[in-house]
Amino acid sequence: MPTEHDIREALRGVVDPELGGDIVELGMVGDIQVDPDGVVTVGIALTIAECPLRSQIEQDTMRKVGALRGVTEVRVRTTAMTQRQRSELMSTARRNARENAEPTRVAPTTRVIAVGSGKGGVGKSSVATNLAVAIADLGFEVGLLDADIWGFSIPRMVGTDARLTANDDRIIQPIEAQGIKLVSTGLIVDSEETALMWRGLMLSKALEQFLKQVEWGELGYLVIDMPPGTGDIQMALARMLPQAEMVVVTTPQQTAQKVAVRVADMARRSYMPVVGVIENMSGFTCGHGEHYELFGSGGGRELADSLGVPLIASIPLDPAVVDGGDRGSPVVRSDPANPASIAFRAAATRLVELVPPAEDETCTARIARLVEALDAQQRQPA
DSSP: OOOHHHHHHHHTTOBOTTTOOBTTTTTOEEEEEEOTTSEEEEEEEESSTTOTTHHHHHHHHHHHHHTSTTOOEEEEEEEEOOHHHHHHHHHHHHHHHHHOOOSOSSOTTOEEEEEEOSSSSSOHHHHHHHHHHHHHHTTOOEEEEEOOSTTOOHHHHHTOOOOOEEOTTOOEEOEEETTEEEEEGGGTSSOTTOOOOOOHHHHHHHHHHHHHSBOOOSOSEEEEEOOSSSSHHHHHHHHHOTTOEEEEEEOSSHHHHHHHHHHHHHHHHTTOOEEEEEEESOOEEOTTSOEEOTTOSSHHHHHHHHHTOOEEEEEOOOHHHHHHHHHTOOHHHHOTTSHHHHHHHHHHHHHHHHSOOOOSSOHHHHHHHHHHHHHHHHHSOO
């Protein structure tokens, strides 16, 4: 069973979008109860009773705590802060703004979706690319970070050979491709055949630079194509982007499903919720209408059930996906009627439902302006 410490650490991933702090450091988390049957009750104090972000905070809390091993149900009990608690919250927010530089240039309002897999060869990069484009087609500003530092492939998949540049302040400007903002080591090397012979520390530093020195702007979603496995990049991401949530990609075969469990276990140990599972290469239908389960069947569903998360989509094996990636035209754009395109779009819609966009303004922002106004009045001479 998780301890109260485990739960509080998980709640550090619930970030107030306006103030940029997590609900633990802002003093919004109250009593935590863990029942022997796995039911966890979390008390959260909101700045005002009718907080417009109440639903979002509750959903984020349930996802973060529900991802812990042994938790069967999460109940959130909300109350309104006292005047003293609100004053302490604003003091913490002011101190953070004064003493702490922004940890990354990814806005707190940006929903971060890490696309991971237990091993290579499951089509993770194709899934990440088509998901990012499909989410952009839903009307959101989307960024795509190719964090597979060694095995970069996204630039070819979106059809760009542009080079990353920096402005006068040495801030990297993302490349615009397929209507999304893209950053990849493939955009800084001489060619896509160039081997990056970097050790683990350099990989983490590269990810840190992509998060801290890139002008991402106000994104609705940032999709991150993770390297396969459970190494330095995954641990660095969990540390630098506590609001990140993971989608696990697997193929139907049992071997891939068993390996994929490991990346899900890594995510949960890092307090990163697993949003759901996408089964790729789920089956092949030939031109004569015959359907073949080339890589077996049931692995995605079994993995999702074992993790207690939804199976977001099953993407069929289709040559159009490969062809679109090779030509730099993702299948969701090049062939919208293709069954794989339909599945990718359904996956994007479902993902946006599971991880809804953040509100533009929070209740804490409103109370912040109120407190600032009261402080200004108190400073005025009588």
